[in-house]
Amino acid sequence: MEEKKYLNLFNKVGYGSGDFAANMVYGMVSSFVMIYLTNTIGMAAGIIGTLILVSKLTDGVSDIIFGNILDRTRTKMGKARPWMLWSYLGNAVVLVALFAIPTTIGENAQYIYFFIAYTLLNAVFYTANNIAYSALTSLITKNSNERVQMGTFRFIGSTIGNVLVSNFTLVLVEKFGGGTDGWRTTAIIFAVIGLIVNTISVFSVKELPEEELTEGVKVSAEVKIGFLETLKILLSNKYFNMLTILYLLFYLMMGVSMGAAIYYFIYNCGDVGFFGKMVSVSSIASIIGLVLAPSLVKKFKSIRIINLGFFLVNLAVRIIYIIFAISNNAPVLVGLYGLVSLTCCTLGGTFNALVSEAADYTFLTTGKRLDGSMYSCTSFGMKVGGGLGSALSGWLLAAAKFDATAVAQSAGCSNMLTFMFAGIPVIITAIIVLIYFKLDVEKVNRKLRAEKNNALN
Numbered sequence: 001m002e003e004k005k006y007l008n009l010f011n012k013v014g015y016g017s018g019d020f021a022a023n024m025v026y027g028m029v030s031s032f033v034m035i036y037l038t039n040t041i042g043m044a045a046g047i048i049g050t051l052i053l054v055s056k057l058t059d060g061v062s063d064i065i066f067g068n069i070l071d072r073t074r075t076k077m078g079k080a081r082p083w084m085l086w087s088y089l090g091n092a093v094v095l096v097a098l099f100a101i102p103t104t105i106g107e108n109a110q111y112i113y114f115f116i117a118y119t120l121l122n123a124v125f126y127t128a129n130n131i132a133y134s135a136l137t138s139l140i141t142k143n144s145n146e147r148v149q150m151g152t153f154r155f156i157g158s159t160i161g162n163v164l165v166s167n168f169t170l171v172l173v174e175k176f177g178g179g180t181d182g183w184r185t186t187a188i189i190f191a192v193i194g195l196i197v198n199t200i201s202v203f204s205v206k207e208l209p210e211e212e213l214t215e216g217v218k219v220s221a222e223v224k225i226g227f228l229e230t231l232k233i234l235l236s237n238k239y240f241n242m243l244t245i246l247y248l249l250f251y252l253m254m255g256v257s258m259g260a261a262i263y264y265f266i267y268n269c270g271d272v273g274f275f276g277k278m279v280s281v282s283s284i285a286s287i288i289g290l291v292l293a294p295s296l297v298k299k300f301k302s303i304r305i306i307n308l309g310f311f312l313v314n315l316a317v318r319i320i321y322i323i324f325a326i327s328n329n330a331p332v333l334v335g336l337y338g339l340v341s342l343t344c345c346t347l348g349g350t351f352n353a354l355v356s357e358a359a360d361y362t363f364l365t366t367g368k369r370l371d372g373s374m375y376s377c378t379s380f381g382m383k384v385g386g387g388l389g390s391a392l393s394g395w396l397l398a399a400a401k402f403d404a405t406a407v408a409q410s411a412g413c414s415n416m417l418t419f420m421f422a423g424i425p426v427i428i429t430a431i432i433v434l435i436y437f438k439l440d441v442e443k444v445n446r447k448l449r450a451e452k453n454n455a456l457n
Contacts (some may be wrong), residue, residue: 006141006208007150014204015140016153017197018084018133023161024194025091025126028187030255030386032169033098033118035262036183037402041101043112045402046402049394051115056387058123063380066127067373070135079371081141082383083132088198089371090125092191099187103180122383129198129434130382133376137352138359139207147353148297151384152290154352155345159283159290165190233366239358239441240377243351246435247381248388250347253428255389256396260420263397267409269330270419278334285338289345296346302443303357308436314343315433318426327424346428357441362450371379383452396420 037043042046047290067085073079098117101110137150147453172189173182234240264442296306319340324332352375359374400416402409409417 001145006143007146011205012149012153012338014201015150016157019154019199020157021194021198023158023165024190024427025095027165028190031258034259034390043392046398053391055087055119056384059383062123062127063376064231066131067376070229071370071373080132080135081202083128085202087125088195089129091129092195094121094125095427096187131375133369134352138356140205140370145298147356148294148350150349152293155236155290156287159286163280163283167276204281234373235237237362239361242439243355243358244377246432248385249428249432250259251382251385253425254391255386256393256420256424259390259393260417264353264417264421268328268414274330274334278337281334281338282341285342286345289342293346303354303356304436304439307346310343311433315429317343318429322422327419357445360445361441
């Protein structure tokens, strides 16, 4: 029997634009905050990395707490949409603050300022916005194919946003005078664009009634699950744990490799322009793969198998990629990165659908819906993984004796940049492949639903 359809093209495109808005914040912070701090403000990479790690210790707790709050929320707009709407105001304000560190205050005060702004952005406002946005996958449709399509539109929006941020950030910084003024003005522009697009995204979709989400079982608004019980249920779901680790590893890999990419192209290849070209090629390849993802899932009827096959190929491509990275062959690296992106883009396009399956697994085994809390794995994985990637980048740069005032770096530092850019991704991709071997939540859910239907009959 064909599944009921809930969404039209406007809903899907509108939903996808939410990740475009998110990348006005995440893309700028993950790709440019380190080089802004080291090369413009003059802060030490090792200290920055340590501060980022300490900040990330708050993220795991805030993700679960906010997911629990979202599950308790009842408004006319629904559970997730109000949080997605208002939290972006905080994102916009703090993004500007993060790229407007005063140069007139002392060095210690600058580190404190950075830590507070970075923590507010990640542990509070971005957490609220990202979990609410991700939870909409489960809250606006029950159609499994539409959930995959939402993931596709979401990551197309993310990819387009990332292209704009990657290609135009340094251009805008220079256009507006360079230095601190250039960075601050650029952050203001991205913050305003993100605020407008996020608002459009919120009002492009509607959440389903709770009784429909719970398959006809009316859930009282008074029945609320406490934080500790929520945490226990989440951690007892092995698929939640696997998805959290998978997302964390992916964004750790991206945090290290993309953070190092700017330094690599500046110092190893002598032309930072290759960074923007690489991101553009990557984005085109990703969009092609994301458009194909729903059809592939529909044909093979398994998100896990699709991802497993793609990431095995991705691993082979990344091994070849190292050879050209060692020789600093920038033109080939730019072109080949399209194949790298094409063979790992299915993670982005299908991840929300897998989290929805994990949420359904919790409901099928416990009778409790924890959509908001379940989607904390996306926010936790993205922020903590990206943060750990940034922290690791800072430590590795410090260990390699990176000198922001030098025109050229030492041979040891150049080798470290190559390892960060191309070597670390090979190691992490191999681990991701192993996780997908075990991620059989779709198969298990089909069995549980069949048993439930047989029991009713």
